[in-house]
Amino acid sequence: MSTINADPAEIQKFSELAHRWWDPTSEFRPLHEINPLRLEWINQRIPLAGKNIIDVGCGGGILAESMAKKGATVTGIDLSDKALKVADLHSLESGVSVRYKKIPAEEMAEMEAGQFDVVTCMEMLEHVPDPASIIRACTRMVKPGGHVFFSTLNRNVKSYLFAIIGAEYVLQLLPKGTHDYAKFITPAELTQDVRNAGLELHAMRGLSYNPLTKMYSLNNDTSVNYMIACTKPA
Structure with a gap:
């Protein structure tokens, strides 16, 4: 079997925090706060009720559960074994049914190619050695005519100051060492990767944090966090 496209240190990092995944006051507070914004943006583009969806790099299941609540x-x-155990346990407690699997995206793409109406891959590409491989796997998993969503961090001086210095050290919104600046991905690079994988890019949105109001908002500023919406040609 080929080498798994994952950094063991990254898996370990998130595994150590897994028990805090569903605590909205923990290190995962930003995920809890941006999740409604991401969910609504996805649901506006493709109503999720009745759809078959896969969330790649689901962690403790925050986005996965919220999409299931929409009827998907x-x-x-x-x-991460620990993150998946937390996700499973929360699913049981909440009564929201989600199927969780420990499997690399590339392997899942071999097993369930063309099976999903929607593929989401949020805040993951900047944590793997080969993001283009994940993008190709997501493309294989989605049905022709289906939708694929990615979110990641831009690579520039502002994103370094905001996402690492600001979020990890000054505001302490995230644990120190959460992100590696060298792995951040510019919109131009991500656009190239999705097109190389055979996807069509339809929309891009920025996600900004205002430290004064402590609120996140969706906007056209893609200089730090951003999301893209793609489709696979029918």
């Missing part, structure tokens, strides 16, 4: 059939995949 959701699968979440990740490589």
Whole structure:
């Protein structure tokens, strides 16, 4: 079998925090706060009710569960045992059914190619050695005519100051060492990767944090956090 496209240190980092995943006051507070914005943006582009969806790099299941609450059939995949156990337990407690699997995206793409109406891959590409491989796997998993969503961090001076210095050190919104600036991905690079994988890019949105109001908002500023919406040609 080929080498798994994952950094063991990254998996370990998130595994150590897994028990805090569903605590909205923990290190995962930013995920809880941006999740409604991401969810609504996705749901506006493709109503999720009745859709078969896979969330790649699902972690503790925050986005996966919220999509299931919209009436979707959701699968979440990740490589962290601890995060998946937390996700499973929360699913049982909340009564929101999600299928969770520990499997690399590339392997899942071999097993369930063309099976999903929607593929989401949020805040993951900047944590893997080969993001283009993940993008190709997501493309294989989605049905022709289906939708794929990615979110990641731009690579520039502002994103370094905001996402690392600001978020990890000054405001302490995230644990120190959460991000590696060298792995950040510019919109131009991500656009190239999705097109190389055979996807069509339809929309891009920025996600900004205002430290004064402590609120996140969706806008056209893609200089730090951003999301893209793609489709696979029918």
